Amino acid sequence: MMPMPLPLTRDLVLIGGGHAHALVARMWGMKPLPGVRVTLINPGPTAPYSGMLPGHIAGHYTRDALDIDLVKLARFAGARLILGAATAIDPVAKTVTIAGRGQVGYDIASVDVGIHAEMPAIPGFSDHATGAKPLDTYAARWRDFLARAAAGEVAPEVAVIGGGVAGSELALAMAHALRRDVGPAARVALIEAEADITANNPATRRHLADAMERLGVTLHTSATVTRIEADRVLLASGAPVRSHFTVGAAGAFAHGWLADSPLPTTPDGFLPVDETLRVAGHDSLFAVGDCAHMPHAPRPKAGVFAVRAGPVLYRNLAASLSGGALRAFRPQKDYLKLVSLGGKAALAEKWGKSLAAPVMWRWKDRIDQKFMDKFRHLPEMTPPALPDPVALGVAEEMAGNHKPLCAGCGAKVGPGTLAHALATLPRSGRDDVLSGPGDDAAVLQVGGATQVITTDHLRAFSEDHGLFARIAAVHALGDIWAMGASPQAALVSVILPRMAEPLQARSMAEIMQGAGEVFGPEGAEVVGGHSSMGAEMTLGFTLTGLVEGAPISTAGARAGDALILTRPIGSGTILAAEMQGKAAGADVAAMLAVMATPQGDAARLLAGAHAMTDVTGFGLAGHLMAICAASKLGAEVQLDAVPVYAGALDLASAGHRSSIFAANRAAAPVSGAEGALGALLHDPQTSGGLLAAVDPDQAFGLAMELRAAGHQAAVIGTLVAGPPMIRCVSP
Template sequence: MQSGDAAILKDLVLIGGGHSHVAVLKRFGMNKLAGVRLTLISQDAQTPYSGMLPGLIAGHYAFDEAHIDLGPLCRFAGARFYQDEVTGLDLEGRVVLCRNRPPVRFDVLSINIGSTPRTADVPGAAGNVVPVKPISRFIAQWEALRERVLVTRDRVRIGVVGTGAGGVEILLATQHRLRALLAEGGRPDDHLDYYLFGNADEILPGHNAGARRSFERVLRERNVQVLTGQAITEVASGRLRRANGETYDLDEILWVTSAGAAPWLRASGLSLDAQGFIEVNETLESVSHPGVFAAGDIAAVIRHPRPKSGVFAVRQGAPLALNLRRSLLGRTLRPFRPQRRFLSLISTGDRYAVASRGRWSREGRSMWQWKDWIDRRFMRKFSELPDMAVAKPPEFATGLADAAALGEISAIAMRCGGCGAKVGSTVLSRVLGQLSPIGRPDILIGLDAPDDAAVVEVPPGKMMIHTVDYFRAFVDDPYIFGKVAANHSLGDIFAMGGEPQSALAIVTVSYGLEAQVEDQLFQLMSGAIEVLNAADCALVGGHTSEGAELSLGFAVNGLADRARLMRKGGMRPGDRLILTKPLGTGTLFAADMRMKAKGRWIDDALVSMVQSNRAGAACLHHHGATSCTDVTGFGLLGHLIEMTRPSSVDVTLDLASLPFLDGALDTVRMGIFSSLQPQNVRLRRAIRDIETASADERFPLIFDPQTAGGLLASVPAEQAEACLAELGTLGYDRAAIIGTVMPQGDALEPITLCR
């Protein structure tokens, strides 16, 4: 009998990694709700903290100091993290529509996607200005501006549109940073001109007179031209026009105006205000759709309107988390009343700030230190996550599930093994009905007309290659896991010079209610089908069962010409060794499980893991590869030993040439390794002069087990550079020549490491 402890009763989906949602994730991590599956959908793996953006631009903070890493935070919260762009909602079907993945179902939904400056209000603004939000895109464009200023000696005119606190801070931070960078090179900044535009009659509308006077003085001292009282009526490339007819030629236009809402909300069916923001009541729940919540800039609290400011998003985090929990449990929601007055700490770019609250204001370096202390304290809440105790078997809270759901869960708790563990035929048929596996003429019986088994035809003159791989999920996104698992399973076929023909899936999905099981299976197989179809591999059947952990594998058949077949043996002295992908997936995902890996490291690893080896294998074969294998669980050294033995050769491996995934050396320095690492390290006896070689910090990564790793091949020396160049054009931009095949010597150890 199987336990029902892992059963899922309801799905809570968060759209956006904004200030409110990071607080929700932290609170759900501190107090998990058994039976709830939590999912975050966000375009960015690292969400910027708006309060530290001016400091980041000014150079006072490093990137990581000003960003909350959503990967470890989701791991802490037990949440699945889907990195994608949301394009719409189907509220009747209760699914979120995404740009690059299948729809995501929800029972309770929360939206915290922030806002963007409105460019559609001014003709020509869209495409000709740099909006300050979304911040992640703004940072990339700011870096391009910075590099351009550093290399030119021409006059550069920089304009900021928006005289609120955000516009003033961004302008002064930009000026401070560019002046400091030019000074480092011994250059003045007298070729830079700054303009501040606004339609209000004065800067900082909504702030007190003392704060305005402080910034009017600072702007005068910094030689910033302040042009207020006229709206911007038109923008063209490098030029803007004001309502009074004046035009200004500008080399860069930064747009920090009134906030606007995401366009896809217009078609969502949610009740919106005149500006397109989601109307919510005092509980932060949509006034039109129960079970849908919104917070931060994207929300319009109809009884308590407030400015679009990060301070309100931060304060809404706790009440939002409470009401999401109460909504899941079917309890009455709690109203929340935002404060009317709040403290503003506005920086001048140079570790100096002005404080403002009500009629009170004060300025000085101590005010910046105060702001810095507040901001860093906020960030520590999401970077210094507590270690969690070992989870106890869950007891479902009253109200989370009705009698029918509890009855189904009781059945799960007594779910049989054997064939009784299979996913029901109704669920399976519904999922298969939504998938579109490719067809092939040599598939005689497949999923289009299912029978007891698939039947495939082997074309004359072809040899059949068989392989199987299966492993449990190491990422919380079943769609991405499906892509990686399928890609990994195809690797052996490509490594041997074959083309995949058919695949049988072996699937284990987590226990849960029928709807949750169906959704998980659909997400998983949608990712897998994308990869299989792209490889011209027909999914012809498989076996699907329920279990404690999500797992997936494939038995794949491939076809190959005898003359084209590549083996592990066949290396020849003088050949160069080429590795097509970087190393490090084992240590990175071990670190991710411990919440020690940065989100961008995991992103980099996943991009590598979903890259197919198909084009790489064809390239290697074209350049006369003498042997080939894919680098997977045994690590680089283990697979290299498998190649040297049947080839009767030795190998010199250059540690300095090995490509590594971003962050892999960092996690090795932390002492974090895959659970398979110790077994792989036993192969160190194949290395000569082990004591000297092991002193290199890169040494442990030759044992690191890889998932969906690259191809390792020996190529004739005269072809190696051309092969490497072609691999780069095919997208294997970190492929490298990592060593040389040598004649077999007298030493027992076949591998020599060079540093």
């Protein structure tokens, strides 16, 4: 008898993708604690490494070089990733509130959300300045300003508020970049309220001052900022400082939502922790990194301490979840500070000594790259070997490399197998069942009303239950929308992995909220359903809809009709690659956001279509062939007009394919479909676009209306007289 998977009994929630949490996730992937469900909450799919920020601002690193890909990391760690900003923690109910998502429960949680450098107390800061943290916002605004300054669209004048080491580094980095891209006309000012640069070491202050002199950075000391305007910074005394890009770097400020929480905080809003990194008075909550304060061992806000705390946090989280003893975190009293000097030079400071030289830049770069390589090249975890012996055919099904079975529509039974099974179904001959197998939904006559009914379910491809439920709901509604019906009622069918009752309740709450967020606005009432536990999560819906007049079918297309597709293809390829840790997290997140977007408004715009279907498991070619076969027409597709999700083409070129790809290609061959883009025509789509055959005179206008409504729609081809077939044509 095969052993059952161990039940999930505890929820560990990591709030924020900071350096310590990234290290915890990496270590968890290498040595997980069985029975724990790990959730990582972060506003975006990547987390920047702050140590390389000055190098990026100076132009030595690309923006991508700073990013830890949390999608890949979560997959490696076996964690679920929820993209959203935490806005509250209730330590009594043990819940985390996520903006736009509701609450997520925890048994043990940890906070690593960093700090910000916004200074709203200065008049005009919110309108005309940018904090150096959050890094993402600052870096994006800086790139835009630098490009406009290089193009001559804005004066190359910059001011940095705060003359500490961080402010000095950024002033030097921006001065270097401006001199390179604009020339000697660039002006950078550093504004400090104290009498000198606030580095503790006199030699460090001297090195920084020398670098500023070389790069033309003007230092304003004993200067108090009174107001910030669009083109200048006003000081309490002296002439205003000209600036079209003003950066705040004068301190580390706690996020307001933490200060406003029922948690204990310091007067300036940080979470006090004991030597085990637990928040004071709350054994189930930890905090680490810049958002935490260690009263027993106060230290500056520096990433080095978060990195050093990572292994201790990992051990203490596992111990808290398993009843073990906790360890103390004892941060070092001094640490090596490597400070960039604009160009590829840096200074090193430790034990009261300071040395500046180009070799220090190489040293800093080597340390930073070594840290990032921990996440760029995650350890290859060897899958378990196949038993020996196995039945004939097992090795072939595993494709020789233990490639995982795809999820979503990539896990569907092949179209040929399904068509054969449907052909054997008996027919009762009822006259109130108006359609047979083959269209998107069944059409029923109920009294004087025409009703459509469909069912669909998906193998989970995301452990974010709320997001997955939204996508599954949009996916199931596709059949209703494609037939021109208005959603009416929904039944839910869910299988959860084996888990303890509190986790079941949390999971079901997330699923029902996510589904309700889609069904409610579309007018579908959730009336019940069925639930059970099994080996893995699947979610499905049975839906009904009402049609006024005749439903739109796949059989009404006409020769000459234009083909409109409402969203990109490539989701199956990206999902298949993501399961193997090969897809870029930003591409995955962008695609999932599209997949979770309802298409009811698109269906209403396409209500006059002659034929329509939704593109799902059998791919664009398979569903287009369904229209061709039912309407007895051929199709010409302009391959380069087909919209494709970002990242899908590169992944297809690298050979990534969904489990059902080969069966899809065999069932709906396309002539002239070459290369990776041709392969994507057979890629199974989950929550795919609507494919409509419309009057050619209306196609362009409809596509424009769809785009205006937020859909990535395109006119991709034409239906032609002749036998059912698909061929690709040049524009």
